[in-house]
Amino acid sequence: MAERYSRQERFAPIGKEGQALLAEKHVLIVGAGALGCANAEMLARAGIGKITIIDRDYIEWSNLGRQQLYTEEDAASSRAKAKAAEARLKAINSNIEVKGIAEEFDPENAELLLKDIDILIDGTDNFDTRFIINDAASKYKVPWIYGGCVKSHGISLSILPGETPCLQCLIDQLPQDGETCETAGIIGPAVQVTAAYQTAECLRFLTGHPMSTHLVSFDVWGRGYSAIDVAKLKDPQCASCSDAAQFPYLKKERGMRTAVLCGRDTVQVRPGGKENVNLERLARRIEPFAGEAKVNEVLLRFQMEEKRFVVFRDGRTLIHGVDNVQEAKKLYHRYVEA
Amino acid sequence: MNIHLNGKSIDLPGNVTTVSDLLDSYDIKKKISVVEHNKEIVPKGNYEQTTLADGDRIEIVHFVGGG
Incomplete structure (x- = not known):
């Protein structure tokens, strides 16, 4: 259906050529919570050829306030997020391929999941998983787009392995301030502004436009915006992305x-x-x-x-x-x- | 002293004279942040020595984990 993407094609930086490129791309979304849902819906509607979405959790009533792919029925039946997301995305766009995986993203499955994908979108809600993504993306040279949100704040950074600083270059330890969506709360607009930025960066990359080297943050309640060019923070000794990288978060643990x-x-x-x-x-x-x-x-x-x-x-x-x-x-x- | 913080004009109380004080006053000292002072990123170890002056432009972005 040529009509379907006509408005996006009319947007000059994408055009018909960009739209044809999108149809050939494969995006992996890690996490099908609020950010994962919002990114996935936009990317499905934008006509990305293949979307894989992985999540370890199931749907609860407290998710319905902002996790836009899910319904009351999903919460009542404790449906796995990956499965419900897959069904909803297929209903939104039957012309693309969608796969939901109800598993945890971990060092064991990272290599297989990163094979044959063009870019990875961060839809997780914790830094433990983000550092696994960061190591895996560096190791297998897959670009990814970090996104985080809490309260009315959102933050994002696009990471191009070998070119721009990775998450480890910017953060040398796991943040331990304990502020999560469960404890500090969150509003839907903070999710949407973050996901909108991530999806825009993703569309830029997939249609051949450079991504930003700025760390950006938004405050949708306080009406704040900030952007810092972090290109210079690439650490030549980085444990995750330098020539001497050890990929500390990909070490597999044994036992329970x-x-x-x-x-x-x-x-x-x-x-x-x-x-x-x-x-x-x-x-x-x-x-x-x-x-x-x-x-x-x-x-x-x-x-x-x-x-x-x-x-x-x-x-x-x-x-x-x-x-x-x-x-x-x-x-x-x-x-x-x- | 008046500075531009994330694009907004802010009047600072007299006891806020360094980047470290500024992070403290917004209660984000414990969070992991990137700070830019007049277009230059301030190394994390220099927050206490970096003094603020009238008209300075400061950008602060702190990492958040939710999603």
Whole structure:
């Protein structure tokens, strides 16, 4: 349908040629939360040939205030974000290829996911994952666009490996100020301004225009804007992007891993290897003891000892109502692994 | 003293005389930021020595993690 992209084609810097380029491109979006949803919808409507979106989480009611691809039905059924996003994006544009992956982006799958993509968009909500993205993007020479938002603030930086400073050049340690969307809050416009900037940079890159070397920030409530050219901050000794890079965040850990999800009173437990958990069988086993065991396309959720469990097919489990890693491991062994 | 902070004209209280004081007064000292002073990026170790003067142009961008 030639009509479909006519307005975008009329925009001179893109034109018909740029539109044809977009149809051949593959964008990976890591995270299908607020930023991931907003970027994904714009890119799908813009006619990107292929979009892959990966997310480890499922939809909750608190997401509906700004995560624009999801509905009440998705929250009620705890649908995996990646699956709901895929369905919605396909409904928005059936002429493009869309793939949703309900997994965590980690050092194990990063290489495969970064193969054959033109650019990566950051839709994550934490720096742990961003530094994995940063290392993987440097190693496999894939450009990516950092985006972050909280309260009424948004920030973005485009990173072109080998040319511009990476996230590690600018931040030498994981930020620990603890301000997240759960604890400090966020408004929809802060998401939209950040995602709009990321998508614009993405469209620029994919149609052959240079991306910015500015670190930009917006405050949609205080009506503030700032931009600093950070090109000079490229660190020739950088652990992630210099010639002597060690890619510290791509080191694979062995054994069971846990992560406390910031501000959510939730611990994630991951088994050492990826398992293929038979969720239906697990549901039958715990049913006599557990409250409301329900299985959907990718996960099983149930209630036990006043904790909420969400188990994914690969064994990854979110336990809500605990903030203690040892207790979470114990609960995991008792109910999921048994 | 009057400076331009992220494009806006700001009157600073008398006790704010350095970049470090300025970050403190906005409660973002603990956050990871990039600071530009009259178009030059200020190295992180120099925040306390970098004194502000009337009419200075300052840009501050601090990293946020949500999304």
